[in-house]
Amino acid sequence: MKMYNKMFELHAQLLRAMSHPKRLEIIHLLRGKNLCVGEIQQKLDLPQANLSQHLMTLREAGIVVTERKGKNIFYKLSDKNFIEASDALREVLAKRYKDTELASELEKNMDELVPLTHDLVCGKRLCPKSANVTYKYNGKIYYFCSKACKEKFVEKPSKFLII
Ligand SMILES: [Zn+2]
Numbered sequence: 001m002k003m004y005n006k007m008f009e010l011h012a013q014l015l016r017a018m019s020h021p022k023r024l025e026i027i028h029l030l031r032g033k034n035l036c037v038g039e040i041q042q043k044l045d046l047p048q049a050n051l052s053q054h055l056m057t058l059r060e061a062g063i064v065v066t067e068r069k070g071k072n073i074f075y076k077l078s079d080k081n082f083i084e085a086s087d088a089l090r091e092v093l094a095k096r097y098k099d100t101e102l103a104s105e106l107e108k109n110m111d112e113l114v115p116l117t118h119d120l121v122c123g124k125r126l127c128p129k130s131a132n133v134t135y136k137y138n139g140k141i142y143y144f145c146s147k148a149c150k151e152k153f154v155e156k157p158s159k160f161l162i163i
Helices: 002-018 021-029 037-044 048-060 081-096 103-107 147-155
Strands: 064-069 072-077 133-137 140-144
Touching: 002 021, 002 048, 021 037, 021 048, 021 081, 037 048, 037 072, 048 064, 081 103, 133 147, 140 147
Parallel strands: none
Antiparallel strands: 064 072, 133 140
16 A cells, blocks of 8 residues: 555656646657757746756656766656657647637647747747748757848857857
8 A cells, every 4th residue: 555655656746847837848848859958948938047947856856867968968858758648638638628729739749849949149039930030050050030130140159159
């Protein structure tokens, strides 16, 4: 009986660690790829201190693990079951919110769901799907609100990059 109760206690502990919209978003961002703090921050629109707190919670619960590559520390999911668990719950929501404007968002393939990103020059939030001014730098795509912002970035990327 003791072990039986312990099991549910541990299950609840794990869910508590996941139970925040930003932490669920981090888990979502890490599906299929490992990201360093700077990359996660760019996508999440969160102050660094706040993000560190969420990453620590996820790390302490063993949901994410870190891996050092050169001078960067990358975050990755410790188990792909975290993605499956999230998807299963989203399916419940998709059924519940069928016929509402949320439905199309919830029924999307999660891999297609793109978060908002920043124009690193002016700070404007952009949707990568509709932003048409882009620039590829060091294998990563950056999005801008205008050609003027892009040009400023191209001139000296290091001025705008967090890492
Ligand atoms: Zn801009």
